[in-house]
Amino acid sequence: MDCQQFEELAGAYVLGATSELERHAAQAHLTTCVSCQHTVRDLQTVTDLLPLAVPAVEPSPDLKKRIMVIVETDAHEQTARRAAQRLQQPRWWHYTQTRIAVACLLLLLILAGSLTAWNVGLQQELRGISAGQYFHYKIQSTTPNLTISGEALYLPQFHTTILTIQGLPFLPGTEVYQGWLIKNNHPASMGLLNTQDGTGTLDFPGDIRTFDAIAVSREPGPQASQGSPHGQIIALGTLQNKQGQREIESQLTMLIERRVEE
Amino acid sequence: MRLPKREFLRSQPKEPAMSSEEMSDTLLISAIAGKAVWAMDVLYQRYHRMLYAFVYRIVADHQVTEDLMQEAFFSVWQKAASYSPSHGEVRSWLISIFHHRAIDYLRGLQRRSAFQQTPLEQIDLTENAFSSDVWNETWRSVQRDLIREALMTLPREQRMVIELAYFQGWTHSEIAEGSRLPLGTVKARMRLGLLHLKRYLEKKDIRTSE
Numbered sequence: 160m161d162c163q164q165f166e167e168l169a170g171a172y173v174l175g176a177t178s179e180l181e182r183h184a185a186q187a188h189l190t191t192c193v194s195c196q197h198t199v200r201d202l203q204t205v206t207d208l209l210p211l212a213v214p215a216v217e218p219s220p221d222l223k224k225r226i227m228v229i230v231e232t233d234a235h236e237q238t239a240r241r242a243a244q245r246l247q248q249p250r251w252w253h254y255t256q257t258r259i260a261v262a263c264l265l266l267l268l269i270l271a272g273s274l275t276a277w278n279v280g281l282q283q284e285l286r287g288i289s290a291g292q293y294f295h296y297k298i299q300s301t302t303p304n305l306t307i308s309g310e311a312l313y314l315p316q317f318h319t320t321i322l323t324i325q326g327l328p329f330l331p332g333t334e335v336y337q338g339w340l341i342k343n344n345h346p347a348s349m350g351l352l353n354t355q356d357g358t359g360t361l362d363f364p365g366d367i368r369t370f371d372a373i374a375v376s377r378e379p380g381p382q383a384s385q386g387s388p389h390g391q392i393i394a395l396g397t398l399q400n401k402q403g404q405r406e407i408e409s410q411l412t413m414l415i416e417r418r419v420e421e
Numbered sequence: 422m423r424l425p426k427r428e429f430l431r432s433q434p435k436e437p438a439m440s441s442e443e444m445s446d447t448l449l450i451s452a453i454a455g456k457a458v459w460a461m462d463v464l465y466q467r468y469h470r471m472l473y474a475f476v477y478r479i480v481a482d483h484q485v486t487e488d489l490m491q492e493a494f495f496s497v498w499q500k501a502a503s504y505s506p507s508h509g510e511v512r513s514w515l516i517s518i519f520h521h522r523a524i525d526y527l528r529g530l531q532r533r534s535a536f537q538q539t540p541l542e543q544i545d546l547t548e549n550a551f552s553s554d555v556w557n558e559t560w561r562s563v564q565r566d567l568i569r570e571a572l573m574t575l576p577r578e579q580r581m582v583i584e585l586a587y588f589q590g591w592t593h594s595e596i597a598e599g600s601r602l603p604l605g606t607v608k609a610r611m612r613l614g615l616l617h618l619k620r621y622l623e624k625k626d627i628r629t630s631e
Binding site: 171207214216225240314 | 444454455469470474477478483487494495499505508512521524549565569575587590592593607609611614616618619
């Protein structure tokens with residue numbers, strides 16, 4: 160497909176009125192043509208306003224409950240799966256049956272505990288949203304040739320920090336991305352990031368505000384590195400105000416230089 | 422290893438706390454990607470009225486609309502990590518997800534044997550137009566009137582192809598066949614109609630650019 164052909168199809172494309180074949184051809188053309196990308200953005204902004212032209216219809220009050228129950232159930236299942244994964248060590252198959260039984264028991268206890276906590280937590284979450292506050296910290300790439308960016312959100316009402324990093328390069332083999340909190344030049348692991356399509360997320364149960372900085376490193380894996388980063392620090396964000404930044408900057412530089420020397 | 426730039430370290434001020442209602446859409450989606458249930462609640466509150474009315478306009482059935490809303494919001498929950506600001510605004514991304522769900526449903530039914538459903542100019546705006554949030558509904562009503570006004574300025578043949586394609590899920594080929602028009606004419610009407618709308622809305626100072 161060339162620019163003229165795309166121009167003719169552009170209206171149908173943004174209205175979703177093309178055939179599958181044409182849509183794929185148009186998308187292929189768009190990946191290489193900045194001018195046609197601009198055309199699409201122009202027309203898309205108009206189609207995005209069309210939903211506002213329809214009459215207002217109030218949904219049933221039960222709809223929100225139905226949706227949130229599904230979301231909360233899925234969130235709970237994912238938490239349980241992560242808990243189960245943490246229990247599985249690399250030498251799992253060499254463990255004795257007793258150890259396996261202990262691990263299963265722990266898992267069951269975690270699931271049972273989580274179910275109870277979940278019920279309580281749901282009520283707390285619903286109450287906390289209207290008065291909900293959060294602390295937001297930007298995280299940026301440490302290497303100019305990588306377009307990595309992200310943020311850390313600390314949610315005091317849940318005592319939880321959510322780390323989200325975008326633009327992560329695909330990692331070969333067993334390599335992993337690991338989050339770190341740094342205080343007085345000493346790093347502490349936050350755990351491994353869950354990565355999908357270049358986006359990494361990490362749910363950390365704790366308050367990050369007392370730390371100096373937050374960092375993401377590329378580690379050999381498959382397990383999280385212990386003690387301090389063994390690989391390259393690829394993204395970094397400071398968690399302190401401007402007064403403390405000069406000192407932290409110096410500490411971080413020392414930490415990274417020490418990694419280089421090792 | 423390349424050391425971080427000093428300029429970078431200086432550009433990271435701690436941001437003040439703010440309420441979840443003040444969070445940008447992009448931050449909300451980031452929180453949802455991190456599986457924050459509260460963020461889904463805020464996103465639902467922010468967009469459910471507009472999206473419900475939109476989906477209902479397409480499928481014209483409350484039960485089906487509720488089922489599609491449930492599927493689409495769960496899809497947002499699952500796919501939030503794939504959202505990138507470089508692909509456009511969150512609102513645009515949401516509209517695209519809900520639009521595809523509704524149109525896929527219509528196409529699956531294969532019941533569009535004629536140019537059915539009520540065209541935009543015949544819709545009774547007072548129908549079911551109740552909302553518990555008076556201010557939001559008033560503001561939406563103002564926007565709705567302006568956009569409807571813009572649609573009504575289109576030549577009827579351009580408005581019809583946009584209506585059939587966007588709200589009823591017809592492809593350009595189906596419209597050409599159903600209205601016995603050359604395919605090129607249908608494609609041109611779609612493109613010219615949207616450009617006409619864009620110019621009209623810009624004159625009225627309605628934001629059409631990102």
